[in-house]
Amino acid sequence: MEHRPIKAESDTREHLVVIGNGMAGCRAVEELLARDAARYRVTIFGAEPRVNYNRIMLSPVLAGEKCFDDIVINDADWYAANGIALVAGDPVVTIDREAKTVTTRGGVSESYDKLLIATGSDPFIIPVPGKDLPGVIAFRDMDDVGAMLSAAERGGSAVVIGGGLLGLEAAHGLSLRGMKVTVLHLMPTLMERQLDEAAGWLLKQALEARGQTILTGADTAEIIGNGKVEGVKLKDGTLIPADIVVMAVGIRPSTALAREAGLAVGRGIQVDDHMVTSDADILAVGECVEHDGQVYGLVAPLWDMCRSLADGLVETPTGYRGSVTSTKLKVSGIDVFSAGDFSGGDGCEDIVLRDASRGVYKRVIVKDDRIVGAVLYGDTADGNWYFDLLKKQEDVSDLRDVLIFGQAFASGGGQADPKAAVAALSDDAEICGCNGVSKGQVVSCIAKGAHSLDAVRGSCKASASCGSCTGLVENLLALTLGDDVQSGPKTMCKCTSFGHDDVRREIVAQDMRSIPEVMQKLHWSTPDGCSACRPALNYYLLCALPGEYVDDQQSRFVNERLHANIQKDGTYSVVPRMWGGLTNPTELRAIADVVEKYEAPMVKVTGGQRLDIFGIKKEDLPAVWADLNAAGMVSGHAYGKALRTVKTCVGSEWCRFGTQDSTGLGVKLERMSWGSWMPHKFKIAVSGCPRNCAEATIKDFGVVCVDSGYELHVGGNGGIHVRATDLLCKVATEQEAMDHCAAFIQLYREEARYLERTAPWIERVGLEHIKARIVDDEAGREALRARFLYSQSFSQDDPWAQRAEGAEAEHHAPMARFTPQKEIA
Structure with missing residues (x-):
């Protein structure tokens, strides 16, 4: 991968060559551009065949929470816009200081006036037998993540x-990917450099509760295997099976290139306050350097170094004086923070708060009325405040009695006041540790026009990485702007400045008919979108253009493409549809045959009255569905943004309390609405009497049969946050119930944002808006119903979703495309 702007013959600027396309190297260039963009011509060499990305966010990529595009810091457009030549995937292997040239492994040679070394650090591999076996992986870059993902697809056991x-992040990600994980740690406390014994114990308990095996005091003797990793043996004789071994025992400054060039090297490449090495024309920055006897592996010191380096290159006198460090992290979803010296000792006072019910532990170490250290577990909101007090060595004697309760309590005069807490921070207090952004920088950014969270992220990058400082940034927006904060809907993703509602409106207004057209006309900032916007655009086009737009399968989530859910062992589960929970001998025989033929280890009745077939291999999925289709069975969409189930009770046909034929109505509703793609999953239930055995009042659309007809309920859901339905109306006949259901589904399809369930949609637009469109406006209800049934005539998505015989099939002539109603706040 190589991007080289054409060098003009008249370009006589000094040439800055950067070895290292990582976070430190590119940040140094950003700082230089901010000071004097025209001063240097810049060429960057990177060992990886990629643009600059956020290495801190590799863990969410491994865990499946983000993809690579989500963690890119500087895309190809950034290099081009700033005239930077990028040579990626071809690392520099030699530096000729006398000729002032660098040469890459591929033979590319480049001269320099100033050279910046930003080679970062190398993972430390413990020197035990078997360390070179295939299957031993470090955790340092995207290639390592790719290797772990490939291993996780095969399943099995992992030792970290x-x-x-x-190490803990690698274990968390591999565990989420379905592997059985064991963590080996030599010391008695996890993360002993960041956490004290109590916090380390809490972390160990939490991780073990999530299914990981954590062995502390574990000393590795050897990695065993014949041609590949098979296990790890400890010095006490314990043998742990392993299909992969992840080495995450530490890092060392990457100094080999500098050492071979004859530069002064100690623990790292030795530099002065402006990051200049023992050669006046060569600088170094980041994890590879040693400054005043210290090396740093955290982000915040790197940003300080980059600022000082840029100052030196433009001849500004300020220099780097070292860093006081803090660590604010999210370990496997658990917040932890530490700063300073938490070892305690003579003259130190420990102030401790433990809240077992909330899983919170706080410890502040005070000496001579000043904070010298802090450890927070479970609630790290006050980390920045403690760190600011520590750095400035402020006298905290007046705060002694309320110090442990946090800044909001202390600043609010004994009452928690988050805004007052943020207001009390000094301008140089760190807000965003990931990107090294202070309170003063955020406020300046807001003053220059960044009046929303997304605008701040785009301007100064605060809250743009891990997101843990989002609350602080939002409070700064509120304090700085008051009522002028732009709190409207968030953008779809970082690819666009448009929100979901704006995109839906513009698709109709501009008659857009494809994903590339939408991206072009709405000025997408990425060439192909991302995993967040592509599924949403595909759905919005599919909803707006029934029968015209061709569903883009590659823009769907993989479970919708495969009609199967991946399980923790890497196999899949398949759920064929059972109309209203009813089945027959042919369907049961087909399921039994599939279970035997493909050796499925388990069959389970789901909460929606269907049979879930587990343990199907990915390569067998098409054949499984072919066999089920042959018996007339179709996809249950248990894995799609579509109708999932229609739950029923036996109703008046069998139950002595039943008032109506709930089973029959459930089958009709399911046949009418299945296969309809929606913003999110959608569930229906029909209860035959007010005893509500089908739990209709916690479904997206629920029918409760009563003596005089049918009560229709909307907007319920179960799950973590249970929401009971709202009563929409009462109708007298089955047909009216079906008509209202069709109209409700279509209104939801047309107005809700992608991945928005019916409950938050109704809470956003208001129940009265729903009633006005469906209950009060008979003509509007019929138009919605007609649009829904028309779209249903095109909803087949290849044999896995063919409409079964007997399904209601109302076909209407193509009608004018709908125009979404203006949103009611």
């Missing part, structure tokens, strides 16, 4: 050596 941050 190292209970520091990287």
Whole structure:
């Protein structure tokens, strides 16, 4: 991968060559551009065949929470816009200081006036027998993540050596990917450099509760295997099976290139306050350097170094004086923070708060009325405040009695006041540790026009990485702007400045008919979108253009493409549809045959009255569905943004309390509405009497049969946050119930944002808006119903979703495309 702007013959600027396309190297260039964009011509060499990305966010990529595009810091457009030549995937292997040239492994040679070394650090591999076996993986870059993902697809067991941050994040990600994980840590406390014994114990308990095996005091003797990794043996004789071993025991400054060039090297490349090495024309920055006897592996010091380096390159006198560090992290979803010296000792006072019910532990160490250290577990909101007090060595004697309760309490005069807490921070207090952004920088950014959270993220990058400082940024927006904060809907993703409602409106207004057309006309900032916007655009086009737009399968989530859910062992589960929960001998025989033929280890009745077939291999899925289709069975969409189930009770046909034929109505509703793609999953239930055995009042659309007809309920859901339905109306006949259901589904399809369930949609637009469109406006209800049934005539998505015989099929002539109603706040 190589991007080289054409160098003009008249370009006589000094040439800055950067070795390292990572976070430190590119941040240094950003700082230089901010000071004097025209001063230097810049060429960057990177060992990886990629643009600059946020290495801190590799863990969410491994865990499946983000993809690579989500963690890119500077895309190809940034290099082009700033005239930077990028040579990626071809690392520099030699530096000729006398000729002032660098040469890459591929033979590319480049001269320099100033050279910046930003080679970062190398993972430390413990020197035990078997360390070179295939299957031993480090955790340092995207290639390592790719290797772990490939291993996780095969399933099995993983051993992670190292209970520091990287090791625990690797274990968390592999566990989420379905592997059985054991963590080996030599020291008695996890993350002993960041956490004290109590916090380390809490972290160990929490991780073990999530299914991981954590062995502390575990000393690795050897990695065993014949041609590949098969296990890890400890010095006490314990043998742990392993299909992969992840080495995450630490890092060392990457100094080999500098050492071979004859530069002064100690623990790292030795630099002065402006990051200049023992050669006046060569600078170094980041994890590879040693400054005043210290090396740093955290982000905040790197940003300080980059600022000082840029100052030196433009001849500004300020220099780097070292860093006081803090660590604010999210380990496997658990917040932890530490700063300073938490070892305690003579003259120190420990102030401790433990809240077992909330899983919170706080410890502040005070000496001579000043904070010298802090450890927070479970609630890290006050980390920045403690760190600011520590750095400035402020006298906290007046705050002694309320110090442990946090800044909001202290600043609010004994009452928690988050805004007052943020207001009390000094301008140089750190807000965003990931990107090294202070309170003063955020406020300046807001003053220059960044009046929303997304605008702040785009301007100064605060809250743009891990997101843990989002609350602080939002409070700064509120304090700085008051009522002028732009709190409207968030943008769809970082690819666009448009929100979901704006995109839906513009698709109709501009008659857009494809994903590339939408991206072009709405000025998408990425060439192909991302995993967040592509499924949403595909759905909005599919909803707006029934029968015209061709569903883009590659823009769907994989479970919708495969009609199967991946399970923790890497196999899949398949759920064929059972209309209203009813089945027959042919369907049961087909399921039994599939279970035997494909050796499915388990069959389970789901909460929606269907049979779930587990343990199907990915390569067998098409054949499984072919066999089920042959018996007339179709996809239950248990894995799609579509109708999932229609739950029923036996109703008047069998139950002595039943008032209506709930089973029959459930089958009709399911046949009418199945296969309809929606903003999110959608569930229906029909209860035959007010005893509500089908739990209709916690479904997206629920029918409760009563003596005089049918009560229709909307907007319920179960799950973590249970929401009971709202009563929409009462109708007298089955047909009216079906008509209202069709109209409600279509209104939801047309107005809700992608991945928005019916409950938050109704809470956003208001129940009265729903009633006005469906209950009060008979003509509007019929138009919605007609649009829904028309779209249903095109909803087949290949044999896995063919409409079964007997399904209601009302076909209407193509009608004018709908125009979404203006949203009611």
